[in-house]
Amino acid sequence: MSSFDQTAIEHTYQNWAKVYEWLTPIYLLGNEKRLRRETIGCLHLQPGQTVLDIACGTGRNFPLILEKIGPSGKLVGVDYTAAMLDRARERVKREGWKNVELIRGDAARIDLKRKFDAALCTLAIGVIPDYHGALDRMVAHVKPGGWLVIGDAKRSTRWYGRPFNWLADLLGYGAAEDMLRRPWVSFQEMLNDFHYEEWFSGFFYVAAGIAPLINKAYSPVSRHS
Ligand SMILES: C[S@@+](CC[C@H](N)C(=O)[O-])C[C@H]1O[C@@H](n2cnc3c(N)ncnc32)[C@H](O)[C@@H]1O
Numbered sequence: 001m002s003s004f005d006q007t008a009i010e011h012t013y014q015n016w017a018k019v020y021e022w023l024t025p026i027y028l029l030g031n032e033k034r035l036r037r038e039t040i041g042c043l044h045l046q047p048g049q050t051v052l053d054i055a056c057g058t059g060r061n062f063p064l065i066l067e068k069i070g071p072s073g074k075l076v077g078v079d080y081t082a083a084m085l086d087r088a089r090e091r092v093k094r095e096g097w098k099n100v101e102l103i104r105g106d107a108a109r110i111d112l113k114r115k116f117d118a119a120l121c122t123l124a125i126g127v128i129p130d131y132h133g134a135l136d137r138m139v140a141h142v143k144p145g146g147w148l149v150i151g152d153a154k155r156s157t158r159w160y161g162r163p164f165n166w167l168a169d170l171l172g173y174g175a176a177e178d179m180l181r182r183p184w185v186s187f188q189e190m191l192n193d194f195h196y197e198e199w200f201s202g203f204f205y206v207a208a209g210i211a212p213l214i215n216k217a218y219s220p221v222s223r224h225s
Pocket of ligand 1 (some may be wrong): 054
């Protein structure tokens with residue numbers, strides 16, 4: 001479990017919502033568009049598909065997803081923090097998107113009673129206290145054969161990155177993020193055709209795979225921190 005609880009995280013993002021739009025590009029040092037484009041690229045989206053964006057925040061992934069699925073596709077964004085969802089709602093209204101649905105909920109507990117062609121979670125899995133639950137729910141909401149991707153910041157394990165892990169920890173702490181987690185390890189156990197890639201000297205990762213025909217039972221004994 002994270003050292004942050006859900007109430008503390010909600011409080012953080014209630015405040016962050018005011019500045020998230022302009023702070024995120026700075027936080028990601030001008031690499032945001034590329035990070036999002038490459039992460040979303042892992043979903044192999046086609047026009048008309050349905051996509052679930054877990055912990056969607058203010059909806060900064062939405063334009064890139066909608067560019068791929070087009071007006072005949074459907075995008076559902078889920079987030080816990082009302083203020084972040086309010087910004088997402090403003091974005092949807094401003095852009096005139098008719099095929100985006102926003103739902104307030106806990107990613108670790110959602111049951112939307114439908115399955116999607118693909119699902120993603122960007123810059124958020126390290127923030128969700130029960131991230132195992134969130135990964136589990138994410139996989140449960142994707143049709144067998146559909147792609148899933150998570151992308152987030154992490155500590156670097158490279159010799160030239162390690163001296164800067166204090167900075168990653170500091171930035172992560174500001175975002176209520178647990179930088180010591182290794183969610184991709186659990187993700188790998190749940191998916192087929194798994195692949196993992198690190199960027200920016202190992203301070204960012206993308207992990208993707210395909211939902212299996214039968215959900216792989218997730219054993220608590222195999223859980224990694
Ligand atoms: C750093 S923001 C990332 C937002 C967005 N995914 C992006 O790429 O810009 C982290 C988000 O995780 C959300 N979050 C935290 N815990 C959550 C939970 N249990 N369920 C759903 N969303 C959660 C926060 O409200 C916040 O919007």
